[in-house]
Amino acid sequence: MxxxxxxxxxxAAARGRPLDRRVVAAVALGALPGAAARHALAEAITAxxxxxxxxxxxxxxxxxxxxxxVLAVLLQRYPPATYARAFAGTGFLGxxxxxxxxxxxxxxxxxxxxxxxxxxxxxxxxxxxxGAAGLxxxxxxxxxxxxxx
Amino acid sequence: MSAGxxxxxxxxxxxxxxxxxxxxxxxxxxxGDGFPxxxxxxxxxxxxxxxxxxxxxxxxxxxxxxxxxxGTGFCGxxxxxxxxxxxxxxLAGEGRVGAAARHVAWNTVxxxxxxxxxxxxxxx
Numbered sequence: 001m002x003x004x005x006x007x008x009x010x011x012a013a014a015r016g017r018p019l020d021r022r023v024v025a026a027v028a029l030g031a032l033p034g035a036a037a038r039h040a041l042a043e044a045i046t047a048x049x050x051x052x053x054x055x056x057x058x059x060x061x062x063x064x065x066x067x068x069x070v071l072a073v074l075l076q077r078y079p080p081a082t083y084a085r086a087f088a089g090t091g092f093l094g095x096x097x098x099x100x101x102x103x104x105x106x107x108x109x110x111x112x113x114x115x116x117x118x119x120x121x122x123x124x125x126x127x128x129x130x131g132a133a134g135l136x137x138x139x140x141x142x143x144x145x146x147x148x149x
Numbered sequence: 150m151s152a153g154x155x156x157x158x159x160x161x162x163x164x165x166x167x168x169x170x171x172x173x174x175x176x177x178x179x180x181g182d183g184f185p186x187x188x189x190x191x192x193x194x195x196x197x198x199x200x201x202x203x204x205x206x207x208x209x210x211x212x213x214x215x216x217x218x219x220g221t222g223f224c225g226x227x228x229x230x231x232x233x234x235x236x237x238x239x240l241a242g243e244g245r246v247g248a249a250a251r252h253v254a255w256n257t258v259x260x261x262x263x264x265x266x267x268x269x270x271x272x273x
Contacts, residue, residue, distance in 0.1 A: 019174075027170045028163035035162030035226045039150070042221070060230035067231035068238065086170075095166045095226035099192040099233060100199035103260035107200065107268060122261075125230075126253060133234035137242075 023086045030091020038096050050114045053105045056098065057125055063097035065132035072140020154214045161222030165195075169227050184248055185236040188229065189255045195228035196260040200267020208272050 038059050045055040070088050074081040102125060109118035150158060173187030180186050202220040205211035233256050240249035 019171075024167055024170065028167050031162045031166030031226050032159050034166070035222055036159065038225060039158070039217075039221055060234075063231040064234035067235050071235060090170050090232075091166055093231045094169060094229040095162050097230035097232075098225040099228035099230050099256065099260055100195040100224040100264065101221075101228075102230060103192075103196040103257075103264040104199050104203050104268070106261055107265045108203070110265075111268065122257065126257065129230055129234040130237055130253075133231070134238045134242075137235070137238060 020082070023082060026083045026086035027091040027094075030087040030089075030093075031095035034092040034095030038098065050109065050112055050117065052117060052121060052124075053102075056101050056105060057121070057128070060097045060102060060125055061128045061132045063093045064129045065136040067093045067097075068133040068136025068138075069140040069143075070136075072137045073144055076141065076144045150217055151214065154217060157218045158222040161218045162226035165223040165225070165227035169229060183245075185233075185240075185252055188232050188236060189252065189259065192228045192233060192256050193259040193263045195224045197263035197267045199224040199228075200264030201271050202267075203264075204268040204271020207268075 041059055042055045045058070047053055047055065067089055070093065071085070074085050074089070102121075106118045106122050109115070109121065169191050172191055176187035176190060199220050202211065202216055202224065206213070206216045206220075233252070237249045237252050240246075240252060
């Protein structure tokens, strides 16, 4: 996993580059289908109280996989793909996945006396989410022909 | 969701995502240590707000459409799991395993405590 792509956003911000309004617009536009898809998935996969929150889990794991893939491809092969990254990564996948719902769901499980389920949810989300991001990153690197050293 | 709530939901999601971008950018510029403090701040603060909104729904009959717009729309889009996961993997890949573990700890423990605090404040 060495030779990972540099984050152009971080570099631009650190250099004090002025804010690009088109990047902000791309983030906002990407967030619209992202949040709508998350909501649609939550409506489709409803879990009764005390059950494993599958909707948020699948959203976060699939979104982490996709972000690893998208960033590996965009940051590696097309270094200046600023707007595509803002739209698909920061906007769409950033708004599709969610951390606040994850933490509130875990807390509500604990509050309702399902501490073991809450623990399973947290551990499963972290393991699968981080694994998916790593997998996406590795797959994206292969797609762009980056050879592991 | 009622037809009239959709535009508000989408607007809240766009505002949340843009707020995340601007805060992350500002925090990254301020802190030069390469640790993802921006995402941490965003996920912890957003978890507190969603805990508050969820608690207001549970204990004070806060309307469902308002929870959908502010909670699912704004907080959902403001906070992010995918960036958190990507940053953790990147830190670990750079050999900064300790920083990766701290990133997981800050977001998870911080997020869970923050949303619990929100729920508790709303229950008062």
